[in-house]
Amino acid sequence: MSSPKTLRIGIVCPYGWDAPGGVQAHIRDLAEYLITQGHSVSVLTPAADEDSLPSYVVSAGKPIAIPYNGAVARVLFGPIAFARVRQWIFQGNFDLLHLHEPAIPSLSLLACWAAEGPMVGTFHAASKKQRATFAIGPILEPVIEKLSARIAVSEEARLTLTAHLDTDAIVIPNGIYGKRFTAGTAQDKWSGKTLGFIGRFEEPRKGLSILLEALPLVTGFIPDIRVLVAGPGDGEEFIEKVDPQLRNRVTFLGRLSEEEKIDFLSSVSLYVAPNTGGESFGIILAEAMASGACVVASDIPAFTAMLGEGKFGSIFPSGDSAALARMIINLLRDDERRAFLAAAGQNNAKRFDWDTVAKEIFSVYEMAMVGRDGVHLASETRSWSRLLNREGETG
């Protein structure tokens, strides 16, 4: 980055640090990237296990599991958490705060309420209109408008934000460490006529059942096809839905480590993402493209945007297993087309490299900081005397 000045940056993570999730991974990568650039970074987050945190992470307490937006969210709020947030802001002496998901009832919202100064907010979630957010919109609005700049991780997330809170955002995608993914080595056990799938396959929206429904048709044309499913979950239960004769075609690998995942993506013939919805960004597609896998994905908005309407991977109508089967057969028979899509995808994935993404984020930081002198506690949370003084001037 061009600016020689190093900054003190405070990042707030709304979800439990130990729980796996896209937001946490994004914050971890961003924080580590900024640290390698010479900035000093502190991440405030809920954490269940406070002993095994990286040195740049500060725990605000144990997360509370609450049902939110159709899933269980591990968040943190309440008077004690609020006091910790204020203390962290006061002691951190930050030049800038970067708040993730400030519209969710967790630490980021508290930090946005408590602080004043240059603040950047990143919105990750994409969802349909929610009545709850509408109801608290008027309360949220004055808080959210304190942000000097808003970032959305995808067009989907931006539209969600515009619909709920009547404000706009700049789209900057999530980042991946592209070099790590291009460095993957193909493993024999995963190569050949293989279809790869990564994700928590027990969730219906990940769409594994659609891929398995397509399997009988595919085996008719390509007998030596294999489906490799990676991700946490109970495979035994899932396999019972599959035709007994085809069960040996499906292998459940369990959860893969980061290195295994990279090798896995470099090995498979096709990476299949049959998700039926609920994806805001689809970082896994960026990772698959970066490792040089040819991608087949459903036509949900996040994926079509990611694959450039089909320029960087094949797209089938979401939920249509027959169309998926046809597409798999055609691609497995056409080596040239597959290699072409894989190369186009790998080239496209450079857009998501941290070198590019962090530069864009940093330029937003710079703009948010113009003419401001750092983050301090907001006046509302400071004292009553100030309130009475101001009344005289304005009322």
Add this chain to the structure above:
Amino acid sequence: MKSALLVVLFVFLFLWYLNFSATRLDRLHHRVETSWANLDGLLQRRAAIALELARSELADPASSLLLTDAAYQAREAPIAMRSQAESGLSSALRHLRVDMEAVAKPAERSLLTELSELTGKIQVAIALHVDSVNSTRVVRQKLIFKIFRLAGRAPLPVTYEFEDDVL
């Protein structure tokens, strides 16, 4: 006695709300000022680069004249006319850039790279400014802000027209 207490409480809450709203509006005005200062700075830098390009060997007399004129108009325009003038400069630069890139020498090439980096930043800055102006205008429409004249004598922020000005 009880009702008197309630009235006091209500008045107190109302005063708190007024103070809260005034702070909120003050903060929004501040945001508009900073986002404008940021955008203005970037646009000034762009005009300076345009002038430098106009004086370089790259530009033929006609494009040099066009650029110089557009850059000066952009610099001297009053705030309400600013977005129009800047659009003029954008389109002048857009016309010349492709040709210039084909014949640029290293020194001039760095100027062109700086220009294209600046263009990306300007787009972000415009988005930020438009957003802050819009939220301020929306808030100032609200009844409580009008009745109690919480905006004081601060002028209503001017919208910047070319949201989709692409180079």
